[in-house]
Structure formats: structure tokens, C-alpha cells
Amino acid sequence: MRVLVVGDVVGKPGRQVLARELGRIVEEYNVDFVIANGENAAGGNGITRSVAEEMFDSGVDVITMGNHVWDKKELVDYIETEPRIIRPANYPPGTPGRGFGIFEVKDGESLAVINLAGRVFMEQLDCPFRCVKEILRQTINSTVNTIVDFHAETTSEKGAMGYWLDGQVSAVCGTHTHVQTADAKILPKGTAFITDLGMTGPANSVLGIDPDLIVEKFVSHMPVRFQLAKGPSQFNGAVIEINSVNGLSCSIESINLPIEV
Numbered sequence: 001m002r003v004l005v006v007g008d009v010v011g012k013p014g015r016q017v018l019a020r021e022l023g024r025i026v027e028e029y030n031v032d033f034v035i036a037n038g039e040n041a042a043g044g045n046g047i048t049r050s051v052a053e054e055m056f057d058s059g060v061d062v063i064t065m066g067n068h069v070w071d072k073k074e075l076v077d078y079i080e081t082e083p084r085i086i087r088p089a090n091y092p093p094g095t096p097g098r099g100f101g102i103f104e105v106k107d108g109e110s111l112a113v114i115n116l117a118g119r120v121f122m123e124q125l126d127c128p129f130r131c132v133k134e135i136l137r138q139t140i141n142s143t144v145n146t147i148v149d150f151h152a153e154t155t156s157e158k159g160a161m162g163y164w165l166d167g168q169v170s171a172v173c174g175t176h177t178h179v180q181t182a183d184a185k186i187l188p189k190g191t192a193f194i195t196d197l198g199m200t201g202p203a204n205s206v207l208g209i210d211p212d213l214i215v216e217k218f219v220s221h222m223p224v225r226f227q228l229a230k231g232p233s234q235f236n237g238a239v240i241e242i243n244s245v246n247g248l249s250c251s252i253e254s255i256n257l258p259i260e261v
């Protein structure tokens with residue numbers, strides 16, 4: 001099976017890219033299933049029901065989240081009713097929603113999607129390394145195909161997760177930094193890996209935000225109200241080809257497309 005994993009979708013510009021371009025990309029890359037990180041999909045922070053529905057209508061099959069998961073309060077109730085939205089699994093026990101799900105792809109094939117959050121320079125959640133092994137114990141009897149969205153800040157924590165899961169999952173894809181890394185590869189035991197998928201949203205920006213505002217913040221150290229950048233957009237993600245007999249990956253190709261407004 002071929003799975004497209006899309007880097008953090010930022011605000012309306014990111015959603016417009018999905019609405020206009022996802023169908024074409026799915027066709028061009030012969031994709032069977034689409035996972036997109038939606039933690040910044042609603043105005044840059046969090047996600048709402050209407051925004052999630054818009055992403056599903058554009059062709060996204062599963063939405064993963066990250067540290068911005070609770071920025072829009074309505075998700076606390078909505079997430080309980082929508083199994084296609086996955087939040088980091090290593091939040092404390094009792095947190096609303098699900099940290100993983102198993103989804104039908106095609107011809108009886110299924111895929112587990114797991115979302116984890118890193119801890120270096122981030123909130124101190126439960127250990128993502130132990131957490132994911134516990135989840136795999138639960139999913140392994142249902143499917144061998146597994147994609148992990150590891151939402152983390154540092155390249156080292158994400159690289160370590162790749163090797164921790166090498167040979168046990170189909171792919172480990174990093175998200176959160178909004179900057180695509182040039183290291184998409186198949187690890188020695190057959191797991192596809194990329195440190196960060198990048199961002200789908202405003203191209204001339206700092207992580208999706210108007211660069212003038214970010215510069216002002218760094219230079220002045222005064223409070224600045226962030227706004228999404230205007231102008232052309234970009235589509236970032238990766239296509240992973242999984243051998244669904246053993247759940248290991250044959251290839252990973254990163255995608256970085258400029259999108260005209």
C-alpha cells in the first residue's frame with residue numbers, strides 16, 4: 001500500500017492547498033491512504049469540527065495532532081466522537097480521545113496510525129518510547145502496517161525513535177518543526193524514516209507566521225500578536241510504499257511542492 005503523510009497543515013492557506021491539490025497529488029503518486037497533521041489547521045492553532053470535516057472532505061483519511069491539540073476547546077468533546085482524529089498517545093491516562101487507531105485501507109488491508117509527542121524542549125508527557133511499545137503490543141495482532149507521527153522538536157529524539165522502532169513499524173515520520181528535512185530513508189531493518197515532513201501552508205513565512213511579526217518578536221522582545229503569512233503556499237509530505245505482507249517499507253519519497261495562490 002502507498003500512504004501519503006502530510007506535514008503540519010497551517011490555517012486556511014494550508015487547508016486551501018489540500019482542497020485544491022490533494023486529489024491531484026493522490027492520483028499522481030498513486031496513494032491509497034492519506035494522513036495529515038492537523039494541530040495548526042484552525043487559524044494556526046488547534047482544530048475544530050468544521051476544519052476537520054473540511055480536511056476529510058479534501059481527501060484526508062486520518063488527522064494526527066501535536067502539542068497544539070487542545071488549543072481549540074471544542075475538540076475536547078468532539079475528539080471523543082471522531083475516531084479519525086488521533087492525538088499524542090503519551091498524554092496521561094484519562095485524556096480525551098485516542099492515541100492510535102486501526103483503519104481499513106483497501107482490499108482487506110489495514111493500517112495502524114500512532115501519534116506521539118516528544119519531550120525534549122516540550123511538555124513533559126509520559127515516555128513516548130515505552131508508550132509506543134505498549135501500543136504495538138495491542139495492535140500487532142490486528143495489523144503489521146503501522147505509521148507513527150512523532151511530533152517532536154529535536155532531530156536527536158526523532159532519530160532515536162526511528163531506530164527504536166526500526167523493523168517493528170512501517171514508518172516513523174517526524175512533525176512539529178514545520179521545516180522539511182532532507183533525510184528520508186529506509187532504516188537498516190526496513191522502517192521508513194524522515195526527521196520532519198515539513199509544513200503545508202504559507203511558503204514565505206516562519207513556521208507559517210508572517211515573518212515581519214516573528215522578526216519583531218526576536219528583535220524587540222515585546223509581546224507580538226502572531227498572524228498567518230500571506231502569499232504563495234507550499235505542500236510538504238512524504239509518500240511511503242509499504243509491503244503489506246510484512247509491514248516493512250520499500251520506499252519513502254519526500255514531497256515539497258510550491259503552490260501558487
Ligand SMILES: [Fe+2]
Nearest residue numbers: 008039040176
Ligand atoms: Fe505544528
Ligand SMILES: [Fe+2]
Nearest residue numbers: 066067068176
Ligand atoms: Fe507542534
